[in-house]
Amino acid sequence: MNGHYYRTNWIRTACWFFVCISFAANAHAAVSLKAAAAARVVNPTRPAVTIGHRVMKRFDNVYADLRVQAFVVEDADGKQIVWMGCDFCLVRAVVVDRIKSQIERRFGIPPEAVCINSSHTHSAPPLTVWEAVQPDHFDQKYSGRVIDEAVAVVGAAISRLQPARVRYVTDRCQVGINRRLGRSGSVRMLPNPDGVVDHRVQVVVAESVETGKLIGVAVKYACHPVTVVNLGLGSDYPGYMRKIFEERHPGAVAVFLQGCGGDVRIRVVNEDMTGWISGSFAAAERFGRELADAVDRSLESQGEPLTGPLNYAASEISLPVKVRSAEEYAAAASRNDAFTGTWGTKFSDMLEAGQSIPNEIPFRLQSFQFGRGDAAFNVVALDGEVLTEYGFKIEERLGTRDAIVLSYSNGVVSYIPTKQALLEGGYETTAYQWYRLPGPFDVKVEAMIVNEAVRLAKEEVD
Incomplete structure (x- = not known):
């Protein structure tokens, strides 16, 4: 009887000790x-x-x-x-x-x-x-x-x-x-x-x-x-x-x-x-x-x-753009304005000088993480003027809890339209001229950005 009492008491004391240790560890964290x-x-x-x-x-x-x-x-x-x-x-x-x-x-x-x-x-x-x-x-x-x-x-x-x-x-x-x-x-x-x-x-x-x-x-x-x-x-x-x-x-x-x-x-x-x-x-x-x-x-x-x-990590990927024809650049250059005209002149001058037009541009990504494993909290930062759905898609793919997804970070290379937006058109898909990029983005960029953002964040988690 007494042995059972002492064994039970010992187990209770041990359990309470480990609870206290766990609580203290969490409080310290x-x-x-x-x-x-x-x-x-x-x-x-x-x-x-x-x-x-x-x-x-x-x-x-x-x-x-x-x-x-x-x-x-x-x-x-x-x-x-x-x-x-x-x-x-x-x-x-x-x-x-x-x-x-x-x-x-x-x-x-x-x-x-x-x-x-x-x-x-x-x-x-x-x-x-x-x-x-x-x-x-x-x-x-x-x-x-x-x-x-x-x-x-x-x-x-x-x-x-x-x-x-x-x-x-x-x-x-x-x-x-x-x-x-x-x-x-x-x-x-x-x-x-x-x-x-x-x-x-x-x-x-x-x-x-x-x-x-x-x-x-x-x-x-x-x-x-x-x-x-x-x-x-x-x-x-x-x-x-x-x-x-x-x-x-x-x-x-x-x-x-x-x-x-x-x-x-x-x-x-x-x-x-x-x-x-x-x-x-x-x-x-x-x-x-x-x-x-x-x-x-x-x-x-x-x-x-x-x-x-x-933890933190950063990377840079190359996003494909669709280079326009020499005729399109020349037609734009003939317009005397600070938007389309400047864009056309830049690339017409490059062609006249015998320079090649790049068909991709650099894009920066960054990730921060608090904690480890499934309980980790992620903050992702993207270059450019990123459309809303990117943030939701990255969070969904991360599959943990809420994450914060920023844009306009570490540079602003251009608007970053989704695949659907690129198919629909609109200002965000043509503003590459204001940013003086060679042409519009390829529809592949959405998958490339989301995949790299998730890889960067999950690499830290793993």
Whole structure:
């Protein structure tokens, strides 16, 4: 009798011991990360021309600060990742590479551990002469200052790293509306209430272990910031979201990251949703408030804890494009405009010089991972203006839990249409001319991108 009692008690004690050990291990894993966020304002100090919609006027008014922001996470082994949000229409690969090389040199963080994401505001100056309608619209000194501040903001965040509880939370927001509407056998850029939109507001939250206070949030939403395109310099609805959120949470930093919203536009529509209306500062602030409200609602849920170890990977693939005929380039070159004419002239000149036209272009992908195995949480970052369905398809193929899929990351090579969009046509399929690519993408690109994104993420999981 006594032996049975002691054996039972011993088993209970042993079970309780292992439960405590397991709990302690999980608790340690939950707080094994450090995190910090920082932001720097990079408003121009003299009148500047914005890149959006080929505006030619110089603006000296800033309606919402342009910023570079960094969200940094470090695991127990000292491995660090950086998500950088930049308030520019494009951060081209040449600028990305300069920033990353300086970050590696100063802080020892490799390029594949750094994601540089463009918010895609259409109210910011160009960072390269390539983006400028006229060469004098590009300010080399300003571009250099932005690069310096982008590097410095990473250092500022690193200096603030502290033990943190990091979690993933979500909510929803109706700020965006699909802009590809099929009508009379063609696709026009008009509001499509039935079109695909990712309404999720996906947030990575960092809170201080010591104080419980909010350190910062990385907020992903997928929608073109084009509420204000010709009224001044500024960050559109993402900037208003950050301002409103940070006023509600003193000391915290909100970092905006653009998702797969190449075919999604801000909801500035008429009453019957058949057309667009002019945007305004008030509208941009209203949409920013809607997004800030969604972020605040997301914080009310426990969400999913994110733990180490951290992992990251990056790759580059070549996407096939359909080179056009010499006659088509010449016809385009005869048009004296900054869109089709510039495109045609570039490739006509190449042919006249005896140069071959490339039939593929480089495309960058990146993946981050919190934890290991089936419980791992993935963040995937894609080059270009990626259409919405890519994000959903990559998440579906990963087959684990939610993932965050960003676009406009580490360069913006062009719009990246889906196979269906390429077959249907529409602006996103012809904008290769604006980006000065040799021709439209082959329909194979969708499968190539999705497969490589999944391979990159699953390679880390395995």
